Amino acid sequence: MKLVIAIVHDDDADELIERLTEHGVGVTKLATTGGFLKSGNTTLLIGIDEEKLDGVLETIRKVCNTRKEVISPPSPVLGVTGVYVPSPIEVTIGGATVFVLEVDSFEKI
Numbered sequence: 442m443k444l445v446i447a448i449v450h451d452d453d454a455d456e457l458i459e460r461l462t463e464h465g466v467g468v469t470k471l472a473t474t475g476g477f478l479k480s481g482n483t484t485l486l487i488g489i490d491e492e493k494l495d496g497v498l499e500t501i502r503k504v505c506n507t508r509k510e511v512i513s514p515p516s517p518v519l520g521v522t523g524v525y526v527p528s529p530i531e532v533t534i535g536g537a538t539v540f541v542l543e544v545d546s547f548e549k550i
Contacts (some may be wrong), residue, residue: 442544445487445537448473449505449537454483457504461487466497488547498539505537 458468469486489497495543513529 442547443489443491444542444544445485445489445494445497446540446542447485447487447501447505447537448482448539449485449501449534451481451504452536453537454485454506457501458485460500460504461497464496464500466493486511488544494541498541501537501539505535 447457454470458470461468466487466489471484471486473482473484487497509531511529511531
C-alpha cells in the first residue's frame, strides 16, 4: 500500500478531489498555507493500493497545471523583514508537490 501526499493549489483541489473520488479513491483534505506567496494550498492524503498509483499520479498531472499570475505586493509594514517589491510581478502558481510513501500497516477503525 502507498500513501500519496499531494500539496496542490486551492484552485485545483476541488476538481482533483472530485475526479479521484469518481474513481473510488478516498481522499483526506487538509488546509495548508504556502511559504513564498502565503497563498492557500491544500494537502491531500491518499491511501491507495500500489496498482492504482500510476492512475492517481496521472490524474494529479492532468488537473494540477502550472499557470502564470500577476500579483501586487502588499505595502511594507514597519518592523517586517523581507524583500519589498514595489511593482506587480508575474509568478508561476499551480502544479503539485507529490510525495509517495510506503505504508507498512493500514487499519480502518
